Amino acid sequence: xxxxxxxxxxxxxxxxxELSRYSTLLExxxxxxxxxxxxSMQSLQxxxxxxxxSIPQIVAAIxxxxxxxxxxxxxxxxxxxFTRNGSDAAVIVxxxxxxxxxxxxxxxENAMKKMQKQLSRPKEKSNEIKSSRGYFKLxxxxxxxxxxxxxxxxxxxxLKLNIQKxxxxxxLESYISMMMFTSVLAFxxxxxxxxxxxxxxxxxxxxxxxSSKNPLGHRTFKALLDSACVACCSILSRIFLS
Amino acid sequence: xxxxNVLILAQLLASMKEAAARLATAVKSNDxxxxxxxxxxxxxxxxxxGGLL
Numbered sequence: 135x136x137x138x139x140x141x142x143x144x145x146x147x148x149x150x151x152e153l154s155r156y157s158t159l160l161e162x163x164x165x166x167x168x169x170x171x172x173x174s175m176q177s178l179q180x181x182x183x184x185x186x187x188s189i190p191q192i193v194a195a196i197x198x199x200x201x202x203x204x205x206x207x208x209x210x211x212x213x214x215x216f217t218r219n220g221s222d223a224a225v226i227v228x229x230x231x232x233x234x235x236x237x238x239x240x241x242x243e244n245a246m247k248k249m250q251k252q253l254s255r256p257k258e259k260s261n262e263i264k265s266s267r268g269y270f271k272l273x274x275x276x277x278x279x280x281x282x283x284x285x286x287x288x289x290x291x292x293l294k295l296n297i298q299k300x301x302x303x304x305x306l307e308s309y310i311s312m313m314m315f316t317s318v319l320a321f322x323x324x325x326x327x328x329x330x331x332x333x334x335x336x337x338x339x340x341x342x343x344x345s346s347k348n349p350l351g352h353r354t355f356k357a358l359l360d361s362a363c364v365a366c367c368s369i370l371s372r373i374f375l376s
Numbered sequence: 377x378x379x380x381n382v383l384i385l386a387q388l389l390a391s392m393k394e395a396a397a398r399l400a401t402a403v404k405s406n407d408x409x410x411x412x413x414x415x416x417x418x419x420x421x422x423x424x425x426g427g428l429l
Contacts, residue, residue: 136400139418143393146425150389154382179377183429189422193415196399198408 135196138213138226142185142192145225149182167249174245177238184231184238192226273315274308281310324361331357381428388428392421 153175160171191211212232215224216239227235284290285306294306302309330336332353335346346353395418402410 136396136403139399140393140396143389143396147386147389147393150382150385153377154379154386157377157379157382175377179429183426186422186425186429190419193418193422196403196411196415198403198406198411 135192139189139192139196142189142225145223146182146185148223149178149185153178153182170245170249174242174249177241177245181235181238181242184227184235185225187231188225188227191228269315270308270312273312277311277314278307280314281307284310328357328361331360385425385428388421388425392418392425395421 156171156175156178160168160175163171188211210229211226212229213224213226214232214235215222217223225235290306290310293309297304297306297309332350333346334343336343348356395414399411399414399418402414
């Protein structure tokens with residue numbers, strides 16, 4: 135009987151460990167997973183309560199005195215063996231709790247199966263999002279207010295539809311702020327490139343970059359011509375791609 | 377269940393586990409008095425755990 139008592143306590147500790155893990159997961163889980171987590175937490179708690187309720191009867195059966203053979207009685211307890219997290223576990227519960235215990239166990243397992251399915255699905259997508267998370271965060275931080283203002287003014291309605299059609303998992307506000315951030319970055323990159331082309335010549339032979347010896351007017355014209363060429367190329371590529 | 381309750385439950389269950397180990401030793405050594413007091417201790421802990429669940 136002492137073994138049984140120890141096993142029941144061990145199982146309760148294991149369930150509590152699981153409960154603690156779920157409550158930590160619950161803090162960061164999306165709404166659909168929250169429901170499943172709450173359901174499995176409730177059934178785990180109920181299972182723990184049933185195991186705990188059997189302890190007084192187990193303790194009562196433990197005695198130093200040896201019972202007479204005639205007076206040996208069968209206790210109103212039942213041993214249940216089940217598989218949890220890939221390993222077998224055995225507990226003793228009251229006979230009247232048997233059915234309820236099985237029900238709670240199946241609730242927890244079903245909820246866990248559903249959650250595992252949900253967790254296995256978005257993994258591929260999340261890698262893409264993770265890689266651009268820093269850029270995403272920074273653009274949101276800097277331009278979200280402007281994006282919200284534009285949306286309130288009724289702009290970007292078509293873009294909203296396009297995002298939905300393309301099934302892109304991003305908010306319109308975030309998408310617009312990313313657009314703005316990219317434009318600002320491109321503007322400064324353009325200025326940097328212009329300055330580079332004004333004062334330096336780029337060649338394919340060593341040392342690749344040399345200071346320009348041509349007059350400033352000539353260099354400006356050349357840089358503008360280069361920029362126009364790049365712009366034309368990007369416009370043409372967009373036309374051909376669409 | 378609140379996180380605070382989880383911590384209290386963990387402490388109670390750890391105490392119960394330790395008491396069960398002591399109970400096993402007391403039963404082996406046929407110490408009836410000790411067995412009775414440990415049983416009371418386990419039942420008190422069990423009641424506290426039940427109250428939190």
